[in-house]
Amino acid sequence: MKKKAIGIMSGTSLDAVDIVLCEIEGSYLETQIKELAFKSYSFDEELKHKTLQAISLENASAKDLCSLNFELGYLFADCVNQFLNEHSLTSDEIDFIASHGQTIYHIPQDEKNHIRSTLQLGDGSIISSKTGITTVSNFRTADMALGGQGAPLVPYAEFLMYRDKNKNRAMHNLGGISNLTILNRDCSEASVLAFDTGPANMMIDYSMQQLYHLPYDQNGATARKGQLIRSMYDQIMSKSYFNECPPKSTGRELFGNLYTKSLIDQYMNHKKEDIIHTLTKVTANSIIEAYERFVLKNTPLDEIIFAGGGAYNTYLMELIQTGLPNIKIMRLEDLGFNSQSKEATAFVVLGNETLNGHYNHLLKATGATTYGILGQISPVYKKVKS
Ligand SMILES: Nc1ncnc2c1ncn2[C@@H]1O[C@H](COP(=O)(O)OP(=O)(O)OP(=O)(O)O)[C@@H](O)[C@H]1O
Ligand SMILES: CC(=O)N[C@H]1[C@@H]2OC[C@@H](O2)[C@@H](O)[C@@H]1O[C@H](C)C(=O)O
Known part of the structure; x- marks a missing residue:
C-alpha cells in the first residue's frame, strides 16, 4: 500500500x-x-x-x-x-x-x-x-x-535507493561533516562501506563567520584567493581521526567551533583568505586520502555522486576532482534527484522500515553487532x- x-x-x-x-x-x-x-x-x-x-x-x-x-x-x-x-x-x-x-x-x-x-x-x-x-x-x-556508533544511518537508505548493478558508486554528502557510502555493483548489503571522512563545511563556515561575518564561503571564492599555511594544515591533518579505520563517525566534538576558534587564534597573524584556503584544502585532501586509503584499494570506483551544500563550493569540488582524476564526479541532480532533500528523504525510508518492523541500519556502517x-x-x- x-x-x-x-x-x-x-x-x-x-x-x-x-x-x-x-x-x-x-x-x-x-x-x-x-x-x-x-x-x-x-x-x-x-x-x-x-x-x-x-x-x-x-x-x-x-x-x-x-x-x-x-x-x-x-x-x-x-x-x-x-x-x-x-x-x-x-x-x-x-x-x-x-x-x-x-x-x-x-x-x-x-x-x-x-x-x-x-x-x-x-x-x-x-x-x-x-x-x-x-x-x-x-x-x-x-x-x-x-x-554501534549511532551513525551514519543514511547509508541504509542509500543502499535501498541508489545501488546500481552496472556501477561501483560512491554517494558523498558534504554537509557540516563529510560522509561517504560505497555501493558496490554486486548490490549486496554486505559490500556497503560507509563512514564520516571528517569535516566538510563545518570549520570553513565558522571561520567565514568569524573572519568575514559571512555565513559561508560562497562557491569557494575566498579559499581560491588564498595560499596554504603549511603548519596549520599539518597540525589539523595530524588529528588521529583521519588515521582511524572505519567504522567511524564524528561531529562538532572534534571539528566544531571550539577547535576552529583555537586555530584561528593561533594563526591570526596570517591573511584571512589563507586560513580559509587551508581549511578548504584540509576538507579536500582528507576526503581524497579517505578514498585512497579506505576505499579504492578494494573497490575501484566509476563515479562519486555528491550532495549537501558543499557540492556548491566549486573550488572544493575542483580540488577533489584533481585529487581523484580517474573517477567521474557528479551531483545527485545528475541522477534526477534533489540533493537538498536527500537526507530528509532517507529518514522517510528509515521511518518506513520502523513501522514495517524491518531493521534499518547497516552493521558495517555503524559497527552495531546485532540488527x-x-x-x-x-x-x-x-x-x-x-
Ligand atoms: N554556494 C555555496 N558555496 C559554498 N558553500 C555552500 C554553498 N551553498 C551551501 N554551502 C555550504 O553548505 C552548508 C549547508 O550544507 P547542508 O545543508 O548540506 O548541511 P547539513 O545538512 O546541515 O550538514 P550535515 O549533513 O553534516 O548534517 C552551508 O553551511 C555552506 O557551508
Ligand atoms: C551524530 C550525527 O548527527 N551525525 C551526522 C553528522 O552529519 C553527517 C555525518 O555527521 C553523519 O554521521 C550523520 O548524519 C547522517 C544523516 C547519517 O547518519 O547518515
Whole structure:
C-alpha cells in the first residue's frame, strides 16, 4: 500500500529545517519512494543561538537542554504544519512523520569519564501531538544500544535507493561533516562501506563567520584567493581521526567551533583568505586520502555522486576532482534527484522500515553487532467513529 510520509532533517550546519513529502511503498529491497514536494525553512535565529549555546561545553545547562528538547519539537511541528498549509494538505492525508532531530552531542566511543552516547533533541511526542501525525524519531540510540556508533544511518537508505548493478558508486554528502557510502555493483548489503571522512563545511563556515561575518564561503571564492599555511594544515591533518579505520563517525566534538576558534587564534597573524584556503584544502585532501586509503584499494570506483551544500563550493569540488582524476564526479541532480532533500528523504525510508518492523541500519556502517529496529514511535490517538 502506498503511504504518504514527511521527513524532517536538521543537520549539523543548523542552517535550515528540511521538510520533504514522499510517497513510499514496500520494505527493504522492494522499497519504492517518490519525492512529491520539498521545502527548507530557515532556522529561527534565536533558537539557533540557544542550540549553539547548548552544544558548547562551557554554556550547557540541564535546564536549557530540557527546554530545548521541547522548543525544537515545536519548531519541527510548526514547519510541518506550515508545509501542510502551503500544499493544501491535512494531517489525515499523511501516514507518518520521520524526524532526525537536532544532534546536540555525539560520543561515538567510550571516553575517560563518559560512555558512548548520542543526543538528538526535538521530542517526537511534541511533533505527533502538534501535527496529529504518528511520528518516528530518535533513530540513533537503538543502534548505539546494539553496539554501534549511532551513525551514519543514511547509508541504509542509500543502499535501498541508489545501488546500481552496472556501477561501483560512491554517494558523498558534504554537509557540516563529510560522509561517504560505497555501493558496490554486486548490490549486496554486505559490500556497503560507509563512514564520516571528517569535516566538510563545518570549520570553513565558522571561520567565514568569524573572519568575514559571512555565513559561508560562497562557491569557494575566498579559499581560491588564498595560499596554504603549511603548519596549520599539518597540525589539523595530524588529528588521529583521519588515521582511524572505519567504522567511524564524528561531529562538532572534534571539528566544531571550539577547535576552529583555537586555530584561528593561533594563526591570526596570517591573511584571512589563507586560513580559509587551508581549511578548504584540509576538507579536500582528507576526503581524497579517505578514498585512497579506505576505499579504492578494494573497490575501484566509476563515479562519486555528491550532495549537501558543499557540492556548491566549486573550488572544493575542483580540488577533489584533481585529487581523484580517474573517477567521474557528479551531483545527485545528475541522477534526477534533489540533493537538498536527500537526507530528509532517507529518514522517510528509515521511518518506513520502523513501522514495517524491518531493521534499518547497516552493521558495517555503524559497527552495531546485532540488527535492530531503530526509531521511537509516538502514535496519535484517533477516536474510532461509531
Ligand atoms: N554556494 C555555496 N558555496 C559554498 N558553500 C555552500 C554553498 N551553498 C551551501 N554551502 C555550504 O553548505 C552548508 C549547508 O550544507 P547542508 O545543508 O548540506 O548541511 P547539513 O545538512 O546541515 O550538514 P550535515 O549533513 O553534516 O548534517 C552551508 O553551511 C555552506 O557551508
Ligand atoms: C551524530 C550525527 O548527527 N551525525 C551526522 C553528522 O552529519 C553527517 C555525518 O555527521 C553523519 O554521521 C550523520 O548524519 C547522517 C544523516 C547519517 O547518519 O547518515
